[in-house]
Amino acid sequence: MKRRVNKNRIADFEKRKIDFESILILSSFLLFFFFSPFSVISADEILCIECHDIPEKDKNMNYVHRGIDCVDCHSDISFSEDPHTRSKLSSRQICGNCHTREYELLQKSVHGKKKSAFKSYALECSDCHGNHLIIKEDEKKVSAMRVKIPSICAECHNSVKFVEVSGGVYSRKVYVQYENSVHGESFGKGVLAAAICTDCHGAHNIRNPADYKSTVARNSIAQTCGNCHYGIFIKYKKSIHYAALQKGISRSPVCTDCHGIHTITSIENGSDSVIDAERKIVFDSCVRCHDDVRLSKEYQVAPQRVSSYLQSYHGLAARQGETTVADCGSCHGVHMVLPSSNPESYVNKNNLSTTCGKCHPKASENFASGVIHITKTQSGGNDSEKILFYIKWIYIFLIIVTISGMFIHNFLDFIQKMKLHFQGKLHSEKRSEVFYERLNLNERIQHFFLLISFIFLVVTGFALVFPDSWWTLPFRIIEGGASLRGLIHRIAAVFLMGTALYHIYFITATERGRFELRSMLPSDKDLKDMLANFAFLIGLKNEKPKYDRFNYIEKSEYWALIWGTAVMVITGLILWFEEETLLFFPKIVIDIAELVHYYEAWLATLAIIVWHIYYVVLNPSVYPMNWCWLTGKISLDEMKEEHPIELEKREELIHIQETG
Amino acid sequence: MTKENQKSFSRFNIIFRIQHILLMLSSIVLGVSGFALLWHSTEVAKMIISIGGGYTGRAYIHRIAAIILIFDGLWHLLYILFSKDAHNEFLKIIPSFSDFKELAKAVSYYLSNNKEFPKFKKFNFIQKFQYWGVVLGMMIMILSGLALWFKDISMMILPKWAMDVLLTLHGREGLLAFLVLFLWHQYNVHLNPSVFPMDKIWLTGRISEDRLKKEHYLEYEEIIKTNLN
Numbered sequence: 001m002k003r004r005v006n007k008n009r010i011a012d013f014e015k016r017k018i019d020f021e022s023i024l025i026l027s028s029f030l031l032f033f034f035f036s037p038f039s040v041i042s043a044d045e046i047l048c049i050e051c052h053d054i055p056e057k058d059k060n061m062n063y064v065h066r067g068i069d070c071v072d073c074h075s076d077i078s079f080s081e082d083p084h085t086r087s088k089l090s091s092r093q094i095c096g097n098c099h100t101r102e103y104e105l106l107q108k109s110v111h112g113k114k115k116s117a118f119k120s121y122a123l124e125c126s127d128c129h130g131n132h133l134i135i136k137e138d139e140k141k142v143s144a145m146r147v148k149i150p151s152i153c154a155e156c157h158n159s160v161k162f163v164e165v166s167g168g169v170y171s172r173k174v175y176v177q178y179e180n181s182v183h184g185e186s187f188g189k190g191v192l193a194a195a196i197c198t199d200c201h202g203a204h205n206i207r208n209p210a211d212y213k214s215t216v217a218r219n220s221i222a223q224t225c226g227n228c229h230y231g232i233f234i235k236y237k238k239s240i241h242y243a244a245l246q247k248g249i250s251r252s253p254v255c256t257d258c259h260g261i262h263t264i265t266s267i268e269n270g271s272d273s274v275i276d277a278e279r280k281i282v283f284d285s286c287v288r289c290h291d292d293v294r295l296s297k298e299y300q301v302a303p304q305r306v307s308s309y310l311q312s313y314h315g316l317a318a319r320q321g322e323t324t325v326a327d328c329g330s331c332h333g334v335h336m337v338l339p340s341s342n343p344e345s346y347v348n349k350n351n352l353s354t355t356c357g358k359c360h361p362k363a364s365e366n367f368a369s370g371v372i373h374i375t376k377t378q379s380g381g382n383d384s385e386k387i388l389f390y391i392k393w394i395y396i397f398l399i400i401v402t403i404s405g406m407f408i409h410n411f412l413d414f415i416q417k418m419k420l421h422f423q424g425k426l427h428s429e430k431r432s433e434v435f436y437e438r439l440n441l442n443e444r445i446q447h448f449f450l451l452i453s454f455i456f457l458v459v460t461g462f463a464l465v466f467p468d469s470w471w472t473l474p475f476r477i478i479e480g481g482a483s484l485r486g487l488i489h490r491i492a493a494v495f496l497m498g499t500a501l502y503h504i505y506f507i508t509a510t511e512r513g514r515f516e517l518r519s520m521l522p523s524d525k526d527l528k529d530m531l532a533n534f535a536f537l538i539g540l541k542n543e544k545p546k547y548d549r550f551n552y553i554e555k556s557e558y559w560a561l562i563w564g565t566a567v568m569v570i571t572g573l574i575l576w577f578e579e580e581t582l583l584f585f586p587k588i589v590i591d592i593a594e595l596v597h598y599y600e601a602w603l604a605t606l607a608i609i610v611w612h613i614y615y616v617v618l619n620p621s622v623y624p625m626n627w628c629w630l631t632g633k634i635s636l637d638e639m640k641e642e643h644p645i646e647l648e649k650r651e652e653l654i655h656i657q658e659t660g
Numbered sequence: 661m662t663k664e665n666q667k668s669f670s671r672f673n674i675i676f677r678i679q680h681i682l683l684m685l686s687s688i689v690l691g692v693s694g695f696a697l698l699w700h701s702t703e704v705a706k707m708i709i710s711i712g713g714g715y716t717g718r719a720y721i722h723r724i725a726a727i728i729l730i731f732d733g734l735w736h737l738l739y740i741l742f743s744k745d746a747h748n749e750f751l752k753i754i755p756s757f758s759d760f761k762e763l764a765k766a767v768s769y770y771l772s773n774n775k776e777f778p779k780f781k782k783f784n785f786i787q788k789f790q791y792w793g794v795v796l797g798m799m800i801m802i803l804s805g806l807a808l809w810f811k812d813i814s815m816m817i818l819p820k821w822a823m824d825v826l827l828t829l830h831g832r833e834g835l836l837a838f839l840v841l842f843l844w845h846q847y848n849v850h851l852n853p854s855v856f857p858m859d860k861i862w863l864t865g866r867i868s869e870d871r872l873k874k875e876h877y878l879e880y881e882e883i884i885k886t887n888l889n
Contacts, residue, residue: 414857417857418857418858421857421858421860422860618857620856620857623853623856623857624853624856
């Protein structure tokens with residue numbers, strides 16, 4: 001550090017020294033400090049402290065400017081008058097004499113410019129560093145200044161007044177945000193290496209973020225964060241995002257776009273697990289750009305990346321709170337995001353089995369052979385998307401035709417019974433007390449298992465596909481509810497499959513079962529019955545057809561159930577054991593199974609509501625319920641009405657037995 | 661069957677029946693077009709709005725139905741005030757303390773503490789509750805609806821927050837009315853096993869002697885008495 005000697009000043013002092021009293025005091029001070037081993041106070045200062053109060057205790061502290069005389073800084077004081085003139089130099093002018101580099105940086109920074117609006121906010125050195133008591137580094141080489149910096153900056157940048165004067169464009173509570181961030185929290189706990197204001201913004205060279213020379217300008221942020229987070233910076237530097245930024249696409253994300261600016265929280269923040277925190281960041285950040293039309297139109301980035309993910313199993317389960325399923329980052333990486341064409345990319349064809357293998361250890365090459373972000377809404381696109389598109393629309397057509405057919409049929413039946421209701425003929429006054437057995441206990445138990453497992457399967461199945469709807473709230477708020485949903489679905493599936501297997505045994509190996517199967521086989525009579533019944537319902541015939549043990553309504557219900565169960569079990573097992581499936585089949589098989597499982601579920605559910613619930617509950621002749629599924633009994637009246645041929649056969653059989 | 665030859669009594673005269681049909685139709689249209697706006701982001705609502713001719717069409721349909729409802733309400737009001745018969749009917753539906761007694765009796769019957777089901781006059785507590793619920797609901801919906809319809813006038817008088825409150829009130833009162841109609845009224849006139857699939861009174865206006873005895877015994881007694889005198 002240079003020391004300048006001002007000759008005029010010394011001359012002024014010479015004049016003052018003539019005073020005898022002063023000489024006396026001076027000599028006594030000299031004597032005193034001669035014995036004081038720490039004393040470095042110069043003769044000049046002794047003169048100043050004679051009047052100017054510098055606290056005794058501070059004198060012994062470790063100040064960086066010890067040995068520099070008062071007048072070295074306050075060089076414009078003229079001692080020709082008594083009292084001497086006040087120093088008119090600003091601290092910037094004084095300090096700048098020696099600290100020329102810092103002075104120049106400050107002059108060009110936001111704090112240096114004296115624009116009218118910011119006039120009172122142009123900083124002097126002393127505003128941050130203080131005046132006289134500038135402390136040296138301590139033994140640990142930690143700058144005492146570093147500890148104070150956040151609070152020094154906060155004095156202005158955390159005040160509402162500052163925001164008002166600056167036109168309201170800056171963060172209002174920037175210091176509070178910082179205090180709650182991972183940097184501020186660690187720093188508050190005494191981790192001095194944690195980032196403070198100056199680490200990112202620079203100390204003297206603080207510039208507006210819009211200034212390309214600023215350390216927090218978009219093109220420099222990665223570098224700035226990389227000062228500490230070097231490993232991540234190296235990864236990010238390889239990414240397509242950094243490459244785009246370098247090519248002038250300023251929309252390409254930098255660190256702060258995903259992590260926040262002053263609000264950066266730890267990935268282990270609060271009770272969230274790492275995966276939760278990552279998911280929040282990913283869902284917030286990737287979606288913002290990759291679901292944007294501008295990105296796909298302007299930069300030809302593949303469209304529907306987000307919506308296709310959100311509709312996939314991964315996306316649906318993640319929306320419900322399942323933490324073990326993949327999100328964007330799980331496959332594409334977080335910092336080193338690369339297009340799949342890049343051989344280093346995690347989603348490159350050659351790396352896919354490794355990437356998928358993180359969660360699906362048995363992932364084979366078949367994983368890589370399919371389209372991952374599949375969209376079922378486009379007829380165009382690649383072959384697998386076309387296949388799915390056609391399957392989807394065939395199913396939708398099937399659902400509309402089947403369900404509306406069922407609806408029309410039952411609506412006509414309802415109208416017919418309303419007519420009877422108006423005529424007061426619907427319910428006969430006296431019901432017969434004679435009952436026949438229709439379903440034995442074994443059959444009732446099978447039906448009961450089917451009923452329970454079906455309800456659970458429908459609820460837990462559709463809960464996956466509608467993760468945001470109000471009725472799936474329990475799965476979202478219960479801890480681990482999403483996994484519980486999957487577990488219940490599989491348990492119910494096991495029950496359904498068990499019932500189905502038992503039913504196969506029942507209808508093939510037992511006499512009762514074979515009889516039931518024989519009665520259930522479709523015949524040409526069913527077609528005739530159906531036409532006859534339609535004719536009856538629309539008023540072309542006066543009598544309804546006579547049915548045997550099972551009418552066409554029950555037969556179609558039964559065989560639809562067999563078909564539906566087979567489809568659901570097969571596609572369900574493919575989806576349950578998807579890794580094993582992929583060992584032998586390409587990914588398109590999984591996609592088809594998923595699609596079919598979903599639409600068949602709709603078909604089955606709607607058929608149960610429109611067809612089955614009508615016949616056993618809403619049908620006016622059985623309302624409020626056909627109790628047969630619990631009692632197994634059917635009354636003589638009902639037998640006469642609904643199954644006259646069976647009644648005849650039974651009576652005959654009883655007659656034969658009685659007569660021997 | 662004996663039912664056809666049974667004596668039946670008038671319960672619901674033709675004017676009340678027309679008023680009920682107008683109320684029913686306008687409420688259904690108002691409900692469908694209103695909830696389509698309330699939950700406009702759902703697929704079903706989008707479908708309904710597009711069928712109804714977009715947002716403008718939906719608004720017209722809603723307002724036409726509202727005019728019918730308002731007309732129906734005014735007609736009903738004038739009818740019960742100035743027609744002698746209707747006024748007598750109205751006097752019977754005014755709530756009284758005995759309704760609470762009936763409710764308590766009915767609850768204790770359902771809980772099997774008291775074996776006897778209460779005997780009712782012409783209108784039981786279920787029907788009275790339904791009627792006054794409709795009256796109150798209609799007043800709220802009509803007043804808030806008119807304030808929202810003529811928003812330029814109401815904005816001259818009311819502050820912004822009052823408009824917000826009215827909007828919320830209109831939507832949620834609509835939901836309440838719908839749920840009451842759905843859970844209370846639909847059960848009592850359709851799903852109730854003793855009338856399923858439908859209580860025919862709203863169309864025929866007549867009630868059979870058996871039902872009258874069973875459901876409104878006090879009224880039956882009164883009719884018999886007046887006939888004897």
